[in-house]
Amino acid sequence: MSLLAEMSQKAFDLGVPISVHLDVTYRCNERCVHCYLDHEDHGEMTTAEIKDVLDQLAEAGVFFLTFSGGEVLLRRDFFELLEYSRRLLFNVKVKTNAVMIRETEAQRIRALGVDTIQISVYSHRAEVHDAITKLPGSFHRTINAIRFLQQQGLKVTVANVLMTWNRHDSDGLQRLCAELGAHYTLDPTITPMMDGNTSVLSLRIPGEELPQVFRNPALVPNMEEFCAPPKPVTDDDLEGYSCSAGHSFCYISPYGDVYPCVQFPLPSGNIRRQKFLDIWNHSPELNEVRSIKARDLTVCSSCSHVSRCTRCPGLAYMEGSMRGPSSADCEKSYYRTGIPSANMLRNAGSASLIQIQPLAVHA
Amino acid sequence: MPDTYIARSSNIAARMLAGEMMVMNSMDSTFFTLNEVATAIWQAADGRTPLRDIVSSRVCEQFDIDPEQAQADAAQFVADLAQHGILLVSDHPLGDSAVTEER
Numbered sequence: 001m002s003l004l005a006e007m008s009q010k011a012f013d014l015g016v017p018i019s020v021h022l023d024v025t026y027r028c029n030e031r032c033v034h035c036y037l038d039h040e041d042h043g044e045m046t047t048a049e050i051k052d053v054l055d056q057l058a059e060a061g062v063f064f065l066t067f068s069g070g071e072v073l074l075r076r077d078f079f080e081l082l083e084y085s086r087r088l089l090f091n092v093k094v095k096t097n098a099v100m101i102r103e104t105e106a107q108r109i110r111a112l113g114v115d116t117i118q119i120s121v122y123s124h125r126a127e128v129h130d131a132i133t134k135l136p137g138s139f140h141r142t143i144n145a146i147r148f149l150q151q152q153g154l155k156v157t158v159a160n161v162l163m164t165w166n167r168h169d170s171d172g173l174q175r176l177c178a179e180l181g182a183h184y185t186l187d188p189t190i191t192p193m194m195d196g197n198t199s200v201l202s203l204r205i206p207g208e209e210l211p212q213v214f215r216n217p218a219l220v221p222n223m224e225e226f227c228a229p230p231k232p233v234t235d236d237d238l239e240g241y242s243c244s245a246g247h248s249f250c251y252i253s254p255y256g257d258v259y260p261c262v263q264f265p266l267p268s269g270n271i272r273r274q275k276f277l278d279i280w281n282h283s284p285e286l287n288e289v290r291s292i293k294a295r296d297l298t299v300c301s302s303c304s305h306v307s308r309c310t311r312c313p314g315l316a317y318m319e320g321s322m323r324g325p326s327s328a329d330c331e332k333s334y335y336r337t338g339i340p341s342a343n344m345l346r347n348a349g350s351a352s353l354i355q356i357q358p359l360a361v362h363a
Numbered sequence: 364m365p366d367t368y369i370a371r372s373s374n375i376a377a378r379m380l381a382g383e384m385m386v387m388n389s390m391d392s393t394f395f396t397l398n399e400v401a402t403a404i405w406q407a408a409d410g411r412t413p414l415r416d417i418v419s420s421r422v423c424e425q426f427d428i429d430p431e432q433a434q435a436d437a438a439q440f441v442a443d444l445a446q447h448g449i450l451l452v453s454d455h456p457l458g459d460s461a462v463t464e465e466r
Contacts, residue, residue: 004394007385014381063378063385091376091387113374115389153390 011061011248015290017280019064019249020057021262024050024081026070026254030097030133032120034163034203036193037070044254047077049272051084053252056276058088068095068262070254079108086112093118095159098145099138106145110152117149118157119182122165124172132165146180156182162213163190163203174218186219189328191263192318204328210335229337230304237307238295245313246289250280260289264314266322289313292323299325303342305333369417369441369450370410370457377405388448395449400426401440408450410457414441 001009011018025044026037045053057065065085072078073096085092094109095118101109109117119142123129126139133139149156158177162170170186177184188205192198217223241247246260246268256272258279259265268286269279280286292313295301298321300311310333315326325343334340340348371377376387384397384405397405400422407417418437423430444450451457 002394003396007380007383007394007396010381016380018378018380058378061378061380063376063380063387086373089375089377091389111373113376113389115376115387115392155392 008244008248012244015247016061017057017248017250018062019066019244020062021066021068021249021251022050022053022057023068023070023252023254023262024072024078025075027074028069028071028097029074029099030071030135030138032122032133033165034132034161034190034200036191036200038194039070042255044075045256045272047080049256050077050081053256053271053276054081054085054088054090056271058090060277060280063091064093065090066093066095071100072096073100073105079112082109082112082114086114091115095120097133097138097142098149099135099141101145101148103148103151106148106152106154109149110154114154116155116157118159119146120161121146121158121173121177122160122163123169124176125169128166128169132163143176143180146182150181156180158182158184160184160186161190162186162188162205164205165203167205167209170213170219184219186213188213188332189312189315191315194265196318207331207335210332214332214336227336229339230306230308230333233304233306238293238301240294240307241290241292242294242311242313246286250286258283258286260286261314263312264289264317264322266314266317289322296323297325298323299343299346300341304339305330305337305341309333309341365454366413366415367438367441368410368412368453368456369404369408369414369445370453371405371408372448372451375449386449390448393447395444395447400428400436404437404440405444405450410451410453414438 008018026039027041028039072094092114093116094114098119121129121142122132129139130136146156160170160173174184188210190200190204193200214220214227215223220226245264249261251259251262256270257267258269258271260268266285268283294306300306309329311329312326313322315328316322316324319326330341330343334344374389376389378385384402386395386397403421403425404417407421414437418433419430422428422433422437441450441452445452
């Protein structure tokens with residue numbers, strides 16, 4: 001285990017919020033087809049409020065801080081907030097679409113000692129990227145920004161969300177990233193909108209196409225292990241937790257709402273009304289999330305995938321229960337290993353034959 | 364022998380966790396943890412106080428360590444951190460810009 005992994009585990013065990021994702025705005029200059037946010041401003045925190053939050057996060061032991069949105073650079077005070085956070089010695093990652101980053105902004109980001117810039121890019125073809133963002137010219141502006149940031153020696157990660165619109169462009173974008181010197185990541189997860197609207201889920205690529213992602217050694221270096229059938233479940237596995245949400249990580253919205261994770265819209269308190277540490281230590285919602293071990297999961301505790309599943313408790317919550325299965329992750333486990341999940345088998349027993357057809361082919 | 368002055372690099376992130384200071388260099392993502400003595404030196408790295416004085420006031424007095432040994436260990440520690448871009452080292456006082464707040 002690396003030293004960093006050791007310290008992250010220590011934070012998890014001690015219940016220290018070592019990592020926080022802070023959205024400073026939901027406003028955005030792009031209108032991505034798969035986005036889960038409401039871009040209207042319903043009363044963002046002020047500069048002073050966010051600085052106070054940053055002070056509180058530093059006191060609480062937060063080390064890794066992600067600034068995201070919306071588009072962070074739509075806030076006129078963004079560099080002021082960035083500078084303030086670096087004075088407090090956070091390790092800062094910025095998520096942005098980068099269309100507002102030119103040479104000057106890249107220099108400022110570099111001077112402030114930001115660790116990583118994560119940039120959303122959806123294709124190596126301008127027409128596909130711009131169709132997804134609905135902002136003409138966004139591809140060229142974003143790619144130019146990556147060049148400016150790279151020239152400053154900054155670490156740039158390109159985040160590609162794989163969906164029906166760009167399903168054939170992953171390899172091309174990966175090659176472009178290699179040319180640019182940017183790290184490439186790919187995620188096939190499409191999340192329901194924060195208000196529960198699931199219409200965007202129609203953009204998910206068909207499950208049958210997931211193996212092309214999971215079995216691509218350029219994307220998954222430890223592919224053999226990653227796609228191996230699950231090992232027998234042990235007692236230790238059942239004592240484990242799903243992820244760091246609520247344990248050593250949480251999410252804060254532009255309105256001061258605290259949630260276990262970006263993908264886990266369980267309101268757990270608001271820092272305009274309570275101190276962050278009061279929420280972190282005493283929120284009944286966060287304490288409930290923390291209490292859930294694998295053995296407490298209603299269906300997944302009996303699933304052979306339970307120890308290695310990417311089960312997202314937030315997606316499960318949006319599906320009906322934070323203790324229940326997340327169907328999208330069931331599908332990933334199945335297409336990763338060829339072994340159906342307990343949830344899939346349960347549904348196959350009560351639903352139409354169309355749903356069990358793939359199981360008959362692969363099982 | 365000229366005095367040595369040390370300051371924290373502007374590229375680093377740092378935070379205490381369970382008595383250990385975590386330090387990370389944003390340029391190359393190298394990650395360290397500092398023990399109590401190293402943390403005391405690092406916290407006092409204001410760019411203005413000579414390392415010799417930091418060691419005698421923050422290390423020898425507080426940790427009851429032999430002064431000669433402490434000075435030698437501190438010089439090695441500072442050289443290691445400087446090599447990884449965590450500390451800036453100079454034979455004259457350094458400006459405020461390199462020094463940041465730490466919790």
